[in-house]
Amino acid sequence: MLAEQLQIKFIDLVRFKINTEAVHSLTEMNARRFRALVIDEKEDHYLVVMADPTDLDKFDSLQEKLDKPVQLCVAIESEILANIDNLYRASNEISSLAEELTDELVDDSFDLPGLNENVSNEEAPVAK
Secondary structure, eight states: OHHHHHHHOOOTTTSSOOOOHTTTTTTTHHHHHHHEEEEESSSSSSSEESOOOOOHHHHHHHHHHSSSSSEEEOOOOOHHHHHHHHHHHHHHHHHHHHHHHHHHHHOOOOOHHTTTTOOOTTTOOOOO
C-alpha cells in the first residue's frame, strides 16, 4: 500500500469525522485541482488528504494556498472526490437559499414611514 511505502497515514474517509469548517480553508476549485481535501484543522497545521502524495508540485501549490503547514495523509481518490462534491455542494446550496430568501424579503418589504402619510391626526387612535 502506498501509505505504508511512504510512511504516511491512511485515512478512511467513510469513517473519519471531517471538520466541515476546515474543509473551506481551501476553495472548491483548488480542492478539485489538487484532488485534495482539508479534513481537520489543528492549532499549528491542517490535516489534508490526497490521493497521490507523490505529486510534489501539487503538494507545494497546495501548501502555498493554506496559511498553516500541512500534515499530509492518503485517502482513496473516489472518496476524496465524493466528499468534495457533498461538502462544497451543501455550502453552495445554503448560500443559494440565503440569497433567495434575501431577495424575497427585499421584494416583500414595505415602507413603514410611508404607512403614516395618509393618516391624519384625527383618525389616529387615542391612548388613555
